[in-house]
Amino acid sequence: DVKVTQSSRYLVKxxxxxxxxxxxxxxxxxxxxxxxxxxxxxLRLIYFSYDVKMKEKGDIPEGYSVSREKKxxxxxxxxxxSTNQTSMYLCAxxxxxxxxxxxxxxxxxxxxx
Amino acid sequence: xxxVSQHNHHVILSEAASLELGCNYSYGGTVNLFWYVxxxxxxxxLLLKYFSGDPLVKGIKGFEAEFIKSKFSFNLRxxxxxxxxxxxxxxxxxPPPGTYKxxxxxxxxxxxxx
Numbered sequence: 001d002v003k004v005t006q007s008s009r010y011l012v013k014x015x016x017x018x019x020x021x022x023x024x025x026x027x028x029x030x031x032x033x034x035x036x037x038x039x040x041x042x043l044r045l046i047y048f049s050y051d052v053k054m055k056e057k058g059d060i061p062e063g064y065s066v067s068r069e070k071k072x073x074x075x076x077x078x079x080x081x082s083t084n085q086t087s088m089y090l091c092a093x094x095x096x097x098x099x100x101x102x103x104x105x106x107x108x109x110x111x112x113x
Numbered sequence: 114x115x116x117v118s119q120h121n122h123h124v125i126l127s128e129a130a131s132l133e134l135g136c137n138y139s140y141g142g143t144v145n146l147f148w149y150v151x152x153x154x155x156x157x158x159l160l161l162k163y164f165s166g167d168p169l170v171k172g173i174k175g176f177e178a179e180f181i182k183s184k185f186s187f188n189l190r191x192x193x194x195x196x197x198x199x200x201x202x203x204x205x206x207x208p209p210p211g212t213y214k215x216x217x218x219x220x221x222x223x224x225x226x227x
Contacts, residue, residue, distance in 0.1 A: 004156070031213060040122070042203065042219035050213065058214065090157065099145045099164065099207045102215065104157040 003027070004105035006091050012111045019078040021108050023091030029103070030096045032074035034058075034066060037088040037107070046089075049074055050096075081112045115140045117206050119218035126194050127226050134189040134221050136178075136204035145207035146187040147215075148178055152200045160202070163187065174198070196227045 007022035025032065033048040035058075045058030047066040055066050063085060067075040074093075078085055088109050092102040118137045126132060138144065148160040161172025168180040178189045187204060204218040 033213075040219060043217040045214055048213050056213070092157075101147060101159045101162060102149075102157075103159075104149075106156045 004091055004093055004103050006089075006105040006108050008108050009106060010109050010111075012113065013078075013081050014113055015082060017078075017081050017112075019081050019110065019112075021076040021078075021089055021091075021110070023074045023076070023105055024072050025074075025091075025093040025103070026072065027093065027095075027103070028071065029093035030071070031094045031100075032068065033092040033094075033102065034064075034074065034076045035090040035092065036060065037090055043090065046076065078110075081110075083112050086110060086112045115206065115209055115216050117204050117216050117218040119202075119204055119221050121221045122219070123222045123224070125224045125226065128196055129193050130225075132189070132191040132194045132198070132223070134202055134204075134223070136187045136189065136218060137185050138187065138204075138206050138216075139185065140206050140209075140216075142210060146178075146180060147205040147207075148172065148176070148187075148189050149203045149205060150200050151203070152197075157203070160189070194223075194225050196225050199223060199225045 004025045034046040035043040049055045049068040065077045090107050091105040094100040116139045146163045149157045150160045151157045163170045163180045171177045201220050203220045206216045208214045
């Protein structure tokens, strides 16, 4: 069974802090994704990566960056956290091919004060 | 532009009631459809998917969905809900060709009263 692990379940950070959200998957999936989940807005794609060191912007990349140095790990970075980045962040992975189902982690609920 | 609409944002049912959650999509091209479920405190997980063939798809926990191409719909159904079906349900469509952007609906929160 695919396991996608997000390092933190809950995080509280201050405005202006640099924040790292880590995600690890154990199924050797090429594709990894970072989504943001907000009530009434569904899931919005922040970034995705289709290979090591490869990344592409999603629909809402502003204020975020990502890093993928190893195939199993995909990090989301908030360079300078702001209160409007308070949200639930979901990491997902999938095998190659755009029609493969996504496998999600448990999510990180980030609060920026 | 491609999109997915879930018109029911909140649904409240009593146990044993029948469930139908609406999902309509706008998509030019070959469509693959997914329903995901997120139980309280748990990760989003795949409930069922449609790629081709029989338009009636059966998933886990007694759920099914029917792909009706003429109506651009992929509604989720369950004949008799249980309290444990309380969750948020998301409909999604495969990424447009050349992208990896799965298109998600805004979700439907289902509450089942015991």
